[in-house]
Amino acid sequence: VLYSSESNRGEIGSITDFVKDQLDQVRDKLKISEENLEGYKKQEKVVSLPDETKLMIGEVSNYEAQFNTALASLDAQEKRVEFLTQKLDENQKKYVSFITKNTSPIIKSYREKVTELYGRIADFEVGNKPGKETAIKEIQAKIDRLKEEIVAQAQAITDDGTSIDPTAINSDLMQQVLNSTAEQLSLKAKISSLRRIIDKYNVQMSNIPEQSLRLARLERDKRINEETFVMMQNKYEEYRISQAGQVGNARIV
Secondary structure (H helix, E strand, O other): OOOOOOHHHHHHHHHHHHHHHHHHHHHHHHHHHHHHHHHHHHHHHOOOHHHHHHHHHHHHHHHHHHHHHHHHHHHHHHHHHHHHHHHOOOHHHHHHHHHHHHHHHHHHHHHHHHHHHHHHHHHHHHHHHOOHHHHHHHHHHHHHHHHHHHHHHHHHOOOOOOOOOHHHHHHHHHHHHHHHHHHHHHHHHHHHHHHHHHHHHHHHHOOOOOHHHHHHHHHHHHHHHHHHHHHHHHHHHHOOOOOOOOOOOOOOO
């Protein structure tokens, strides 16, 4: 199956434009949050927060920035899958549907296991747990084996009882769709894990004395937007470089 450089550039270009729009939105939010914080400090004649509160804000802001970036990345992956799926033939679309929507006990069980494993990876990634690199590598190996089992099931039979052509599954375009679908599972698990952590910090934030709470929230908003902007800027640069590097035709598999 031929996936041309023109199609590839179109796909990457569409995602790059989307991420650029997200980056511009974050830049605007950052400017507003900076102005709100500065205005409050001048009005209330306050300068800074206690060190303990600063530390808490720094930690939760980093998690919030990761959360925002993961949400934007998930949106980008969904757009990528939508873009790529339009270029699949009917047999390939049937396969993607089988993998993502099939309700048979076996396939559903595999998907649930994969999602659970991605959740464990997310917990290691966002929690800075010791030995995380080795643990993530072991979990990823389990995910890869489960993916192979899912493929084997799909190759054997689909919902309507027809078999899947292995060459359709192994095409370059098809692999990109499947990789993006897997990335969606990973991002959803990461978002869920980050949300749990942020909720715990929100409880701690609610215990800050009233006179410091407003300033703490404004400081937090600014820090979140600062860190989100940096992360989104890095993500945008990745896509921009990838877009610039799309030269020639992709290989025929």
